[in-house]
Amino acid sequence: EIVMTQSPATLSVSPGERATLSCRASQSIGTNLAWYQQKPGQAPRVLIYGASSRATGIPARFSGSGSGTEFTLTISSLQSADFAVYYCQQYDNWPPCSFGQGTRLEIK
Amino acid sequence: QVQLQESGPGLVKPSETLSLTCTVSGVSMSSYYWSWIRQSPWKGLEWIGYIYYSGRTDYNPSLKSRVTMSLDMSKNQFSLKLSSVTAADTAVYYCVSGVPYFDFWGQGTLVTVSS
Numbered sequence: 001e002i003v004m005t006q007s008p009a010t011l012s013v014s015p016g017e018r019a020t021l022s023c024r025a026s027q028s029i030g031t032n033l034a035w036y037q038q039k040p041g042q043a044p045r046v047l048i049y050g051a052s053s054r055a056t057g058i059p060a061r062f063s064g065s066g067s068g069t070e071f072t073l074t075i076s077s078l079q080s081a082d083f084a085v086y087y088c089q090q091y092d093n094w095p096p097c098s099f100g101q102g103t104r105l106e107i108k
Numbered sequence: 109q110v111q112l113q114e115s116g117p118g119l120v121k122p123s124e125t126l127s128l129t130c131t132v133s134g135v136s137m138s139s140y141y142w143s144w145i146r147q148s149p150w151k152g153l154e155w156i157g158y159i160y161y162s163g164r165t166d167y168n169p170s171l172k173s174r175v176t177m178s179l180d181m182s183k184n185q186f187s188l189k190l191s192s193v194t195a196a197d198t199a200v201y202y203c204v205s206g207v208p209y210f211d212f213w214g215q216g217t218l219v220t221v222s223s
Contacts, residue, residue, distance in 0.1 A: 034209035043202055043213035044153070055211065087153060091208030096168040099153040 002026050002093050006086075006100035012108040015078050021103045023071040023088035032092035035064055035073045038102075039084045047086075048073065075105075083107050110135045112203045112214035120197075120221050126190040130203030130214060133184065137161050141207035142186045144177070147216070148199035158207050159186055193221045 003026040013019045023033070031051035036044035046055045048064035051071060061076045075082055088100040116128035130142070144156040157167035159177040167175045176189040190197060198221045205212040 032208070036210075043216050044210075045213070046206075046209055046211050049209045089153075089209060094208050095155070095157075095166050096170070097155050097208060099155075101152050 001096065002029060002090050002098050004088055004090055004098055004100035006088060006103045008103060009101075010104045010106060012106050013078055014108045015080060017078055017108075019075040019078055019082070019105055021073040021075075021086050021105070023066075023073070023100050025069045025071075025090055025092075027093075028068045029090045029092035031067050032090060032094075033064075033066070033071050034089045034091065035062075036087045036089065037082075037084045038087065044087060078105075080107075110140075110205055110212040112205065112212060114201060114203050114214045114217040116217060116219070118218055118220060120193055120219060121223050122194055122221055123192055126188070126193050126197060126201075126219055126221075128188045128201055128203070128217065128219070129185050130187070131183075131185050132205075135205075137179065137181050137184055137186070140205040142177075142179070143204045143207060143210060144188045145202045145204050145210065145213075146197075146199040147202070148196075150196070151199075154199075156188065156190075156201075195221050197221050 005024045007022045033051045035048040038044040052064045085102045091097040111133045138161040141158045143158040174191045179186045200216040202216045203214045204210040
């Protein structure tokens with residue numbers, strides 16, 4: 001099974017600043033990666049698929065990049081609604097897919 | 109807009125079978141793959157498996173021996189059965205649309221395994 005490792009576990013950023021979240025795969029997955037946002041008490045919501053394609057209705061301040069084993073989710077100009085937990089998911093070696101353990105983005 | 113709603117017992121005894129149903133609205137069930145995902149503090153997010161409208165299924169190898177999924181298109185529902193549960197199966201269970209990434213999620217239902 002492919003292991004997904006996210007860093008950092010917690011990221012403290014001020015509103016209006018940029019946040020950069022990382023996800024590393026234990027083996028190459030091409031661009032078969034998605035990013036999700038989860039707020040307390042809610043289900044995850046897909047933000048990015050194919051490593052860099054925004055899902056329907058996702059603001060342009062969310063962007064994804066990377067391929068192979070290294071991936072990044074960037075949130076430019078953080079808004080209060082963006083403070084949440086973010087997960088990456090690989091779907092290259094399917095089944096099963098696998099998720100990272102999450103990065104908590106908190107207000108600095 | 110696709111909407112999904114889980115239903116089923118919130119408490120299951122060890123060694124028994126966990127049974128959940130997901131009711132789908134806003135879309136034809138022949139349009140998507142339908143998955144179950146669970147989330148627990150000790151394992152994080154874990155994909156359980158999917159079912160397609162044709163009845164084709166695919167399960168996580170780690171759970172395959174205990175999982176059965178089924179579909180009732182006349183009721184716009186799909187279901188999960190997980191047998192021989194233990195405390196490690198305690199989690200929030202989500203029904204989800206999409207494969208290989210997941211675009212619509214139910215609100216989730218907490219299932220606790222305890223005597």
